[in-house]
Amino acid sequence: MTAKTRFAISTLISVVLALAIFLVVLMISRQNNHKWDLTRNQRFSLSQQSLDVVRDLKEPVEALAFLAETDDAGRQAASELLGNYKSAAPEKFSFQLVDPRKSPLLARKHEVRMPGQVILVSGAQTQRSTAVAEEELTNALLRLSDLTEKKVYFLSGHGERAIQGNDPDCLARFQGGLAAEGFTGASLNLLETKQVPSDASILVLAGPTRQMLPAEQQILKTWLDQGGRLLLTLELETGGHLDWLLKEYGIQSPAEAILDEQAQMFGTEPVYAVALAYAADHPITRNFGLNTLFRLARPVEPVSEGQPEGASILPLAHTGPYAFSIPADDLVGKDRVEIRSDRVIRKGSIPLAVAGTFPKGAAPAANPASETAPEPSRPEARIVVVGDTDFVSNELFEVLGNKDLAMNMLNWLTESEDRITIRPKDEASQPLILSQTQTSQIKVLLILAIPLAVLLTGFLMAFRRRG
Amino acid sequence: MIAVFNRELKAYFSSILAWVLVSIYLLIVGFIVAFSIEDFADMSMAAMQGMRQANAMEQLVPPLLTTMGFLLLFFLPLLTMRLFAEERRSGTLDLLLTYPLTEAQILAGKFMAAMTVVGMMLAFTLSGFIMLGRLTPLDWPVLGIGYLGLLLLSAAFLAFGMWASSLTSSQLVAAVVTYGGLLMLWILSGVDRSGALKERFGDLSALAHLTNLTKGVLDTQDLVYFLALAALFLFLTARVLESRKWRG
Numbered sequence: 143m144t145a146k147t148r149f150a151i152s153t154l155i156s157v158v159l160a161l162a163i164f165l166v167v168l169m170i171s172r173q174n175n176h177k178w179d180l181t182r183n184q185r186f187s188l189s190q191q192s193l194d195v196v197r198d199l200k201e202p203v204e205a206l207a208f209l210a211e212t213d214d215a216g217r218q219a220a221s222e223l224l225g226n227y228k229s230a231a232p233e234k235f236s237f238q239l240v241d242p243r244k245s246p247l248l249a250r251k252h253e254v255r256m257p258g259q260v261i262l263v264s265g266a267q268t269q270r271s272t273a274v275a276e277e278e279l280t281n282a283l284l285r286l287s288d289l290t291e292k293k294v295y296f297l298s299g300h301g302e303r304a305i306q307g308n309d310p311d312c313l314a315r316f317q318g319g320l321a322a323e324g325f326t327g328a329s330l331n332l333l334e335t336k337q338v339p340s341d342a343s344i345l346v347l348a349g350p351t352r353q354m355l356p357a358e359q360q361i362l363k364t365w366l367d368q369g370g371r372l373l374l375t376l377e378l379e380t381g382g383h384l385d386w387l388l389k390e391y392g393i394q395s396p397a398e399a400i401l402d403e404q405a406q407m408f409g410t411e412p413v414y415a416v417a418l419a420y421a422a423d424h425p426i427t428r429n430f431g432l433n434t435l436f437r438l439a440r441p442v443e444p445v446s447e448g449q450p451e452g453a454s455i456l457p458l459a460h461t462g463p464y465a466f467s468i469p470a471d472d473l474v475g476k477d478r479v480e481i482r483s484d485r486v487i488r489k490g491s492i493p494l495a496v497a498g499t500f501p502k503g504a505a506p507a508a509n510p511a512s513e514t515a516p517e518p519s520r521p522e523a524r525i526v527v528v529g530d531t532d533f534v535s536n537e538l539f540e541v542l543g544n545k546d547l548a549m550n551m552l553n554w555l556t557e558s559e560d561r562i563t564i565r566p567k568d569e570a571s572q573p574l575i576l577s578q579t580q581t582s583q584i585k586v587l588l589i590l591a592i593p594l595a596v597l598l599t600g601f602l603m604a605f606r607r608r609g
Numbered sequence: 610m611i612a613v614f615n616r617e618l619k620a621y622f623s624s625i626l627a628w629v630l631v632s633i634y635l636l637i638v639g640f641i642v643a644f645s646i647e648d649f650a651d652m653s654m655a656a657m658q659g660m661r662q663a664n665a666m667e668q669l670v671p672p673l674l675t676t677m678g679f680l681l682l683f684f685l686p687l688l689t690m691r692l693f694a695e696e697r698r699s700g701t702l703d704l705l706l707t708y709p710l711t712e713a714q715i716l717a718g719k720f721m722a723a724m725t726v727v728g729m730m731l732a733f734t735l736s737g738f739i740m741l742g743r744l745t746p747l748d749w750p751v752l753g754i755g756y757l758g759l760l761l762l763s764a765a766f767l768a769f770g771m772w773a774s775s776l777t778s779s780q781l782v783a784a785v786v787t788y789g790g791l792l793m794l795w796i797l798s799g800v801d802r803s804g805a806l807k808e809r810f811g812d813l814s815a816l817a818h819l820t821n822l823t824k825g826v827l828d829t830q831d832l833v834y835f836l837a838l839a840a841l842f843l844f845l846t847a848r849v850l851e852s853r854k855w856r857g
Contacts, residue, residue, distance in 0.1 A: 153848050164841045168813075171833035178827040180750045181666070186826045573653030573663045574646070574745040581647055588639030588737050593632040596733065600628020607623060 188226045192280040196231045199287055205237040206261045207274060208254045220274045256431050262286050273429050292343040292556050294320055295330035301351030303531055305329055310537035313348055332358040338365040343556045349377040349531030366523045369502055371555040375531040378438040379474050392449030393496055393527055398467035400439045400492050411479040413438050417459035417494050426497055426550045427458050432543025436494055439530035443493045455498035463490040495528040526551045613718025621726050631730045634684050638677055642737035645673055666748045674755040674823035678762050686787035688726060689770025690780040692719050697778040712847045727763040751825030758822025761835035762815055766791055768842035775849040
């Protein structure tokens with residue numbers, strides 16, 4: 143072997159080695175990087191609350207962020223945010239960006255219908271974050287790591303919908319869907335237990351067709367007054383049976399039936415109503431982009447006057463512009479829908495559901511003397527009222543966005559008082575106002591003066607050298 | 610090394626080329642900065658009516674710094690193309706290699722001279738931000754990190770350009786190879802759609818690393834990327850120079 147060949151081989155080896163070292167260095171720096179966010183308000187860093195939550199995870203969590211490959215900005219932002227979680231606890235948190243169109247089965251498995259959602263997976267448990275945002279993600283992580291069993295009790299004994307059975311009217315699918323969100327469902331008869339069980343996270347009162355007894359009403363009111371959480375779905379025919387409860391919490395459901403001409407696309411009489419508009423500033427419906435379907439629904443709305451002190455009641459969903467309402471009596475007991483224009487009470491954008499928070503003792507009729515009710519020890523009661531029970535029935539539960547809306551309601555109802563709120567980190571707005579003179583000065587200096595001065599200096603130096 | 614540095618710096622500034630390059634870069638950057646400031650002022654009017662946020666450190670400074678980095682991609686090959694190709698064409702490279710200097714010293718001298726020109730170029734661009742800072746509050750440490758990013762990007766680009774220049778005696782070929790290579794480095798993240806490379810080595814695209822720095826996030830990963838890239842191509846250039854000894 144000549145000296146030349148030896149030299150060539152050694153050069154080749156050193157080049158290959160250098161490339162390998164380069165890649166190894168990149169790999170090591172990726173795995174052991176340190177970051178300093180020098181922005182004034184730490185805009186690109188996680189809050190201390192999020193750092194604590196992700197570092198305290200007991201089981202590894204994988205985040206699946208469903209974003210289209212064409213959404214470069216969204217993927218970049220998701221990568222940065224999820225990367226921050228991963229950097230905080232690399233052995234406990236990992237993430238993947240998934241294009242729902244390329245992985246339709248995965249998207250289907252996690253029931254991702256809209257891009258922009260993040261599914262957090264830990265063993266068999268999953269939690270959904272409806273947006274790639276720190277507050278939503280951290281709260282979803284909190285829900286995922288919350289090992290306490292959240293129990294949903296379905297009240298029975300007053301003609302409520304059954305939670306078992308394949309009948310289209312039953313709530314078996316709703317009850318079955320609870321497990322994926324970390325809930326367990328059970329039936330509850332207040333006459334039997336004489337109190338709300340201490341492990342109850344939520345009570346569901348799904349379309350009672352009979353009045354509750356005064357003793358039961360008292361148990362329910364006391365529980366709510368002490369921070370209980372209630373999901374109440376009404377029936378067209380018998381919604382009035384719950385006026386005693388709604389009135390105390392500043393909510394009303396007039397005896398009207400909502401009809402929607404647009405819903406005739408279902409090939410039936412216009413008994414369906416589609417919710418098209420949602421409250422953008424409520425956690426249940428924030429970023430909610432799915433239509434939801436209701437059948438023979440009643441309007442539900444906050445009363446205009448006489449709301450309990452400190453209460454906050456917000457309509458969650460409204461029908462589209464083609465909906466209208468007629469007196470409920472015009473439909474109850476009838477064979478078919480007859481629409482007479484003189485019977486129309488209101489048209490367009492009719493509220494279908496409300497959500498309210500009530501500080502302890504907000505409802506005036508609570509009975510402090512009751513000794514049977516447990517102490518939920520929550521600072522506020524939360525109530526969601528929906529003007530229809532069919533929307534969570536076996537028949538409609540998985541139609542359009544009904545399931546998502548129902549699960550959002552349950553998640554909001556169970557949110558604990560230490561729920562994380564992370565304020566947005568946008569910089570304060572600091573507008574720049576320029577006068578015409580200032581604009582001209584900037585242009586003259588930057589476009590003319592500086593480049594010209596540099597060029598002239600160059601010419602001058604070249605000229606002096608030659609001279 | 611100092612001798613090589615002085616020689617190269619003199620060569621840059623004795624020819625009108627460096628001055629023309631710097632002034633054209635300043636003209637283009639000045640044009641973009643001036644009109645971006647004007648656009649931002651228009652946007653601020655909407656912000657004052659409560660329609661949206663307006664903050665120079667979010668909406669104006671990071672994109673401007675990224676654009677300045679992108680423009681370097683077109684100017685730096687013109688600075689590096691002559692470093693070795695011209696010496697090779699005129700036959701002075703062999704003479705230089707016979708001096709009592711190591712390849713590393715020659716490289717370091719030339720590299721530092723080119724970095725000085727780039728540093729000067731970038732220093733002039735600060736005038737736009739100083740003007741802006743008198744009109745609206747700026748976060749100077751964030752701007753400082755952005756400029757550090759531009760300097761590191763320049764170091765990596767110059768090292769690549771020097772390597773391309775060491776391969777040929779044609780300045781044109783050196784410039785074209787540098788343009789192609791740097792453009793590839795810039796858009797590399799778009800090639801790795803599956804994210805497999807990114808998962809293992811981090812983002813290989815210079816743009817991604819610069820973007821982090823322009824936002825005011827100092828990440829060791831970004832620093833290591835630029836420094837490792839510069840070191841790799843400086844090493845490869847040294848090997849090319851060394852190979853001349855045994856190729857004869």
